[in-house]
Amino acid sequence: MASLTIYQDSPMDVTIVPNLFIDEYMKDANDAQIKVYLYLLRMTHSRQAISIPGIADQFNHTEKDVLRSLKYWEKHRLLDLDYDGEKNLVGIHIRGLAPGKDTPPAVSCDSPIPVPPSATGLQPAPAAAQKGTGASAKEPLSEPPAIPTFEKPVYSADQLKAFKERQDTAQLLFIAESYIGKPLTPSEMKTILYFTDVLHFSEDLTDYLLQYCVGRGKKDFKYIEKVAVNWAAEGITTPREARQYSSRYDKNVYTIMNELGKSGSPTGKEVEYINRWIKEYAFPMDVIFEACQRTVLATDKHRFEYAEGILSSWKAQNVHHKSDIRKADALYQQKRKSAPAQERIRQTGNRFNQFTQNTYDFDALEQELLSN
Secondary structure (H helix, E strand, C coil): CCCCCCCCCCCCCCCCCCHHHHHHHHHHCCHHHHHHHHHHHHHHCCCCCCCHHHHHHHCCCCHHHHHHHHHHHHHCCCEEEEECCCCCEEEEEEECCCCCCCCCCCCECCCCEECCCCCCCCCCCCHHHHCCCHHHHHCCCCCCCCCCCCCCCCCCHHHHHHHHCCCCHHHHHHHHHHHHCCCCCHHHHHHHHHHHHCCCCCHHHHHHHHHHHHHCCCCCHHHHHHHHHHHHHCCCCCHHHHHHHHHCCCHHHHHHHHHCCCCCCCCHHHHHHHHHHHHHCCCCHHHHHHHHHHHHHHCCCCHHHHHHHHHHHHHHCCCCCHHHHHHHHHHHHHHHHHCCHHHCCHHHCCCCCCCCCCCCCHHHHHHHHHCC
16 A cells, blocks of 8 residues: 555644653553643633533533543543542643653643532542652552443344344334434344443443433434443432432533532432423523523522522513513512512512612512521
């Protein structure tokens, strides 16, 4: 075969990849690990915050794949993971590379990449392993806890035939084809068999798995399989458990948490509030953000309950867009002017009704909230 000449049109807007990474590290890494490391290099100079769910969506991987990749590169000392006092991942420090595999000097390529606090599942390594002194500094970081592999068997044609002839299989395959929008290939049918045979997924859980992935725009069975293995590793056995687990990694959840000044993992109740605002109330994000901003200005306690009061009131007044809020505010001000001071809260039947920044009696509202 003839030699190939490699050239490019423009050197502008480039990401520099160390030759040592290509020569020494890349050959031993899997595709997810390589993608994550290259993406981190790309984002180093962007000055943009990143998140574990964001990286996962970028490359059609699961959050667990991203976490494994980060721990892999931390083990090989290509990066350091920074944590806050509550053990939330807040930054990624990419180390400089120098000859001598697994012993790069701790020289920063740039400022650490900020990572919004989220339910990453990462825990910091022991201080001795991170910093290291004397002989211990030369030892590699300890391995993360082992994760079940759930090895996928190589199914024969006879096994697939027997699976298709089972009484409950027809309905399961029909559900899958309905979500995917086409007849399943033999390979895809074997993946469904893997879910039931090895991962022990019920029909309901498999149904929710397909619904969840397709709802995120992911119909690729490789992605669906990764999500299934991730759920199995987490011990998820019911759609309810999967729904609770998935909600914790939803990007909208963490965006709204951040708007309310909250960090760390959301509680089940907080996820319930957020899902209600997005799904039941069907508010666009800018309306939810407006309620969050008013809440933060009003109080530093019970913020989810406070925001719920605002949004439920807007829902009752048929607010659909941010422009509708101004009309609701104007109507509230008219009622406020015409009502005695002691009846301003009682008359609406909702003590959280329409908070305009400079005119609402937040102290009275908060006292009434705390008294319940």
